[in-house]
Amino acid sequence: MAMSEEKSLNFIEEIIENDLQSGKYDSIVTRFPPEPNGYLHLGHASSICLNFGLTQKYPGYTNLRFDDTNPATEETAYVESIKEDVSWLGFTWKNERYASDYFDQLYAFAVQLIQKGLAYVDDSTPEEIALQKGTPTTPGTDSPYRNRSIEENLDLFTRMRNGEFPDGARTLRARIDMQHVNMLMRDPILYRIKHAHHHRTGDTWCIYPMYDFAHGQSDAIEQITHSICTMEFVPHRELYDWLIKQLEIYASRQYEFARRNINYTVTSKRKLLQLVTEKKVTGWDDPRMPTISGLRRRGYTPHSIREFCDRIGIAKRDNMVDVGLLEFCVREHLNQMALRRMVVFDPVKLVITDYQGEEWLNTENNPEDPAAGSRQIPFSNTLYIERDDFMEQPPKKYFRLAPGQMVRLKSAYIIRCDEVIKDEQGVVQEIRCSHLPNSKSGSDTSGVTVKGTLHWVSVKQALSVEVRLYDRLFSVEDPTDESADFMQYLNPQSLTVLPAVYAEPALSEATESERFQFIRKGYFVLDRDSSPGRLVFNRTVGLKDTWASATSKK
RNA sequence: UGACCCAUGGUGUAACGGUAGCACUACAGAUUUUGGUUCUGUCUGUUAAGGUUCGAAUCCUUAUGGGUCAACCA
Numbered sequence: 001m002a003m004s005e006e007k008s009l010n011f012i013e014e015i016i017e018n019d020l021q022s023g024k025y026d027s028i029v030t031r032f033p034p035e036p037n038g039y040l041h042l043g044h045a046s047s048i049c050l051n052f053g054l055t056q057k058y059p060g061y062t063n064l065r066f067d068d069t070n071p072a073t074e075e076t077a078y079v080e081s082i083k084e085d086v087s088w089l090g091f092t093w094k095n096e097r098y099a100s101d102y103f104d105q106l107y108a109f110a111v112q113l114i115q116k117g118l119a120y121v122d123d124s125t126p127e128e129i130a131l132q133k134g135t136p137t138t139p140g141t142d143s144p145y146r147n148r149s150i151e152e153n154l155d156l157f158t159r160m161r162n163g164e165f166p167d168g169a170r171t172l173r174a175r176i177d178m179q180h181v182n183m184l185m186r187d188p189i190l191y192r193i194k195h196a197h198h199h200r201t202g203d204t205w206c207i208y209p210m211y212d213f214a215h216g217q218s219d220a221i222e223q224i225t226h227s228i229c230t231m232e233f234v235p236h237r238e239l240y241d242w243l244i245k246q247l248e249i250y251a252s253r254q255y256e257f258a259r260r261n262i263n264y265t266v267t268s269k270r271k272l273l274q275l276v277t278e279k280k281v282t283g284w285d286d287p288r289m290p291t292i293s294g295l296r297r298r299g300y301t302p303h304s305i306r307e308f309c310d311r312i313g314i315a316k317r318d319n320m321v322d323v324g325l326l327e328f329c330v331r332e333h334l335n336q337m338a339l340r341r342m343v344v345f346d347p348v349k350l351v352i353t354d355y356q357g358e359e360w361l362n363t364e365n366n367p368e369d370p371a372a373g374s375r376q377i378p379f380s381n382t383l384y385i386e387r388d389d390f391m392e393q394p395p396k397k398y399f400r401l402a403p404g405q406m407v408r409l410k411s412a413y414i415i416r417c418d419e420v421i422k423d424e425q426g427v428v429q430e431i432r433c434s435h436l437p438n439s440k441s442g443s444d445t446s447g448v449t450v451k452g453t454l455h456w457v458s459v460k461q462a463l464s465v466e467v468r469l470y471d472r473l474f475s476v477e478d479p480t481d482e483s484a485d486f487m488q489y490l491n492p493q494s495l496t497v498l499p500a501v502y503a504e505p506a507l508s509e510a511t512e513s514e515r516f517q518f519i520r521k522g523y524f525v526l527d528r529d530s531s532p533g534r535l536v537f538n539r540t541v542g543l544k545d546t547w548a549s550a551t552s553k554k
Numbered sequence: 555u556g557a558c559c560c561a562u563g564g565u566g567u568a569a570c571g572g573u574a575g576c577a578c579u580a581c582a583g584a585u586u587u588u589g590g591u592u593c594u595g596u597c598u599g600u601u602a603a604g605g606u607u608c609g610a611a612u613c614c615u616u617a618u619g620g621g622u623c624a625a626c627c628a
Contacts, residue, residue: 311578544589
């Protein structure tokens with residue numbers, strides 16, 4: 001008998017299982033450490049799902065830590081949005097922490113290093129420091145201030161803290177090795193002077209620790225067992241470990257995985273910010289943005305994003321994930337939960353000449369989920385159907401309406417096209433049909449089978465709503481390709497607004513928490529721009545359309 | 555002219571010296587009151603050359619290709 005399938009572990013899970021089995025740890029602690037200088041995006045989702053997922057799978061917990069060591073770029077508004085996004089994705093952090101919580105401790109660590117002769121105050125200018133650094137292929141040179149006495153360093157560092165020097169006048173540097181092959185080990189800057197207001201500590205400080213003197217130390221303070229980051233931090237690991245050793249603090253370990261790249265989009269805070277500031281999108285939560293808030297507004301479900309992160313996995317090699325997988329994940333979830341509704345985007349009038357009056361027909365809300373129940377839809381002899389559901393001269397295998405051809409109207413009757421009314425330009429104005437009275441859905445005794453089923457809306461009860469259709473933001477797979485500025489690859493057709501389409505009346509009660517499938521059209525969600533008299537729907541993703549892809553190929 | 559990281563179908567990811575598997579995509583077919591869903595099937599892969607071994611995607615060497623490193627950013 002087949003055992004329950006054993007899911008293979010990613011390399012970080014393997015490390016953790018080894019650590020747990022060897023007794024190195026009884027439980028683990030991870031952290032998600034965003035800098036509050038922008039909104040979270042799909043790349044962060046991967047890290048969130050990894051870090052939080054690990055402590056759901058293994059004993060332990062995950063902290064949310066804001067890496068707020070640069071007051072120039074960070075804001076409380078970003079902190080709030082990050083918390084909202086992590087929660088929305090479905091994760092709960094054990095402790096909410098800030099690197100700025102540790103500024104006193106970090107300062108004490110720096111003093112400790114000075115006392116051990118492992119750090120010094122440098123008066124060099126940024127240009128001089130850059131020169132001293134050397135290049136990856138040539139060794140660096142010592143700063144003339146490298147051999148100051150411990151007393152002088154202590155005095156200068158205190159005065160730096162006391163605000164006696166202007167921005168950039170001095171730095172605190174680790175005293176390691178200017179000849180080191182790893183550039184990061186060439187006396188890295190630990191503290192810089194910045195007379196700036198911090199979103200949490202206000203004006204208490206005018207010196208701020210650099211990433212390398214804050215991140216690992218915060219990990220140690222929180223006793224993070226597995227500090228997971230992306231591959232570009234690999235060279236930092238040596239410095240991370242050096243500081244642990246010299247400071248004699250808790251030995252957190254850093255592990256790196258490759259950042260997930262997704263085609264037809266960008267996931268870099270800098271580029272996303274540029275899209276916002278240059279008004280190429282309406283904001284961080286524009287439904288075309290790969291931000292969590294954008295995806296949320298677009299109608300993505302937290303579950304579908306988690307599923308996506310799970311499927312793309314974690315590894316160390318460069319990658320370019322197909323955005324089609326994200327779309328697959330959301331379709332899969334929405335198919336199970338979305339309420340079906342009928343909406344006609346590009347209407348043409350259809351009259352059933354041998355039908356009188358009106359009736360309300362019963363139809364299921366979701367064929368995948370009987371528990372979703374059913375609703376009533378109004379039917380009459382004057383309807384709207386999609387213009388492209390009719391062709392006067394249909395190609396082969398066209399299952400829709402054509403002169404003399406029969407189709408079923410979803411949840412209603414089978415009809416046959418008898419006559420087409422056109423204007424002087426030859427544009428179809430009205431399609432006249434007759435119906436099979438005994439073909440009513442649920443009680444069909446006609447014995448007739450048809451290949452096509454069309455969605456429709458009764459003209460008299462039709463609701464007018466706005467629909468916004470989104471396409472990928474960029475028209476090339478890799479907009480970050482250096483051969484041109486990424487802005488040049490923006491897809492001019494990324495947004496299509498249909499200000500007035502015709503919807504069945506049940507949609508008037510739509511709420512933002514519901515998801516809809518407009519039958520044969522795609523998945524939609526109510527946008528917050530809606531007002532009582534003016535409903536706006538965002539298309540989350542279209543339905544798979546094998547007919548359209550087959551016909552476009554010809 | 556250096557150091558470090560990485561290399562499995564079109565894409566993502568497994569195989570831990572012993573049958574190259576899974577998913578997405580694509581393409582067929584069946585079912586279907588959504589050309590959706592579901593079901594079945596098909597195509598496509600270990601960067602290269604040496605070496606170790608009874609046996610190599612896996613270990614070693616070299617080459618090739620991609621990426622990272624010279625912010626008082628994170």
